[in-house]
Amino acid sequence: MFRRIVCALKRQDCSDCMLKSKCIYAYVFETSPPKNTSIMNMHKYEKIPHPFVIEPPEDNNKRYGPESMVNFNLILIGKAVDYLPYFIYTFDELGKNGIGKGRGRYKLQEVRLEDNSLVYSGYDKLIRRAETSFIEIHDFIPSDNIDSITLRFITPLRIKYNRDLVVKPEFHILIRNLLRRLGLLYYFHCGNQEPSWNHREIIEHAQNISITSSSLRWLDWERYSSRQDTRMRLGGVVGEITYTGNIEPFIQFLRAGEILHAGKNTSFGLGRYEIVK
Numbered sequence: 001m002f003r004r005i006v007c008a009l010k011r012q013d014c015s016d017c018m019l020k021s022k023c024i025y026a027y028v029f030e031t032s033p034p035k036n037t038s039i040m041n042m043h044k045y046e047k048i049p050h051p052f053v054i055e056p057p058e059d060n061n062k063r064y065g066p067e068s069m070v071n072f073n074l075i076l077i078g079k080a081v082d083y084l085p086y087f088i089y090t091f092d093e094l095g096k097n098g099i100g101k102g103r104g105r106y107k108l109q110e111v112r113l114e115d116n117s118l119v120y121s122g123y124d125k126l127i128r129r130a131e132t133s134f135i136e137i138h139d140f141i142p143s144d145n146i147d148s149i150t151l152r153f154i155t156p157l158r159i160k161y162n163r164d165l166v167v168k169p170e171f172h173i174l175i176r177n178l179l180r181r182l183g184l185l186y187y188f189h190c191g192n193q194e195p196s197w198n199h200r201e202i203i204e205h206a207q208n209i210s211i212t213s214s215s216l217r218w219l220d221w222e223r224y225s226s227r228q229d230t231r232m233r234l235g236g237v238v239g240e241i242t243y244t245g246n247i248e249p250f251i252q253f254l255r256a257g258e259i260l261h262a263g264k265n266t267s268f269g270l271g272r273y274e275i276v277k
Contacts, residue, residue: 138252140201151273158236159263165235217238234264
């Protein structure tokens with residue numbers, strides 16, 4: 001639907017389109033690194049992290065009847081914030097087209113910010129100004145404090161380490177993933193410069209933090225890809241895990257991950273977690 005709204009040439013393949021570098025659809029959904037990009041070995045990859053996250057409802061319902069309300073979250077990152085009106089219009093048009101099995105139609109009633117201020121109302125069809133929030137990450141300064149932190153993974157966390165999916169994420173594996181994700185989002189969507197933090201130093205300290213308890217379990221999650229005309233099984237771990245050690249210097253990265261998620265397939269909500277205590 002987004003492509004139908006914004007694509008000028010109505011192409012099926014963006015890879016060789018002459019308008020790709022200035023196309024909103026290509027930037028948001030076919031996000032590719034510019035040529036000669038060397039940050040974090042990005043030359044090895046075709047795609048960079050998408051500048052959005054859609055968080056599905058937490059109720060786990062698979063069926064919604066007439067008059068049912070569905071609430072979900074949309075997170076836009078960096079330059080993608082400017083394209084909020086396109087997302088709102090797309091969600092509105094998608095409701096007319098229908099979603100899910102049987103193409104159930106819906107009406108987009110309203111869009112609100114985290115502070116509950118109104119951005120869009122389906123009553124007057126007006127899009128209001130939306131204030132941007134900022135995530136600040138400061139210099140990494142280790143301390144001697146020993147503490148514990150518990151994370152609850154709400155949607156499946158999919159992290160690969162040494163080419164295998166991780167079933168019990170050691171703290172340094174989670175931090176490696178967060179540093180990479182935050183660094184790439186910052187570089188490609190927020191300013192074209194690398195973060196100033198020292199990856200090696202941070203990971204060395206992260207390796208000293210241990211798992212003290214875990215109730216994680218594997219959850220297989222399926223989605224249907226209309227573009228590939230196939231069902232995709234995307235399993236990951238959910239539940240709680242507690243880490244103990246010099247946690248304080250890592251809180252800022254973990255707080256950022258609460259908002260931006262961790263692991264793979266974050267754009268449609270996987271890797272969502274919250275700091276429990």
